[in-house]
Structure formats: structure tokens, C-alpha cells
Amino acid sequence: MNSIPRVLPSSIPLIRTISAQLYEILPNCSQKLSELSVHLGSIVLDSAALTTASFDFTQLNKESAILLDKVKLMADSKLSKQYPNLDFFKLCNT
Numbered sequence: 001m002n003s004i005p006r007v008l009p010s011s012i013p014l015i016r017t018i019s020a021q022l023y024e025i026l027p028n029c030s031q032k033l034s035e036l037s038v039h040l041g042s043i044v045l046d047s048a049a050l051t052t053a054s055f056d057f058t059q060l061n062k063e064s065a066i067l068l069d070k071v072k073l074m075a076d077s078k079l080s081k082q083y084p085n086l087d088f089f090k091l092c093n094t
Helices: 011-022 027-051 057-082 088-092
Strands: none
Touching (some): 011 057
């Protein structure tokens, strides 16, 4: 219970960002991720109330942005290695 306020809060903005990015491509998946973020937010708030934890949302948002940048870099690297001649921007715009 004590680790929930330390571990989960930075994942919620990350999940929300991914959900927003998927909205036009996979609306069902986007909706499920949105619901997941709501449930995780409730768990985090409940656990914080029980453990008297406090949050710095500015710092949590920075941590989420860093995590998202790392994931993007890993995904871009893997995709470019597997499909070196594929232009994803051109593919998405057609």
C-alpha cells in the first residue's frame, strides 16, 4: 500500500497521453485506457489518503514525459530497424 503513491502516479498521465494519441486510430483501445487511468487515479488517491502521502503533480508530469520520450525512442528505433525503408509519416497521412 505504501508503494502505490510512489509508483503509480507518474503512469496515469502516461496512459492518458497514449489514450489520446490512439483515439482516432483505435477508439476502443483509447476508451479502455481512459477507463484504466480513471481507476488507477482512484486507487492512487485512496492509497494516498490511507498513507498520508502527498503529490507534486508538476514533478509527476515531468517524470511521465521522460518515460513517454524513452518509450517513443525505443519504439522508433525498433520500427526503423525492422522497416528501414518505410516512411511512417507518409503512411499515416494517406
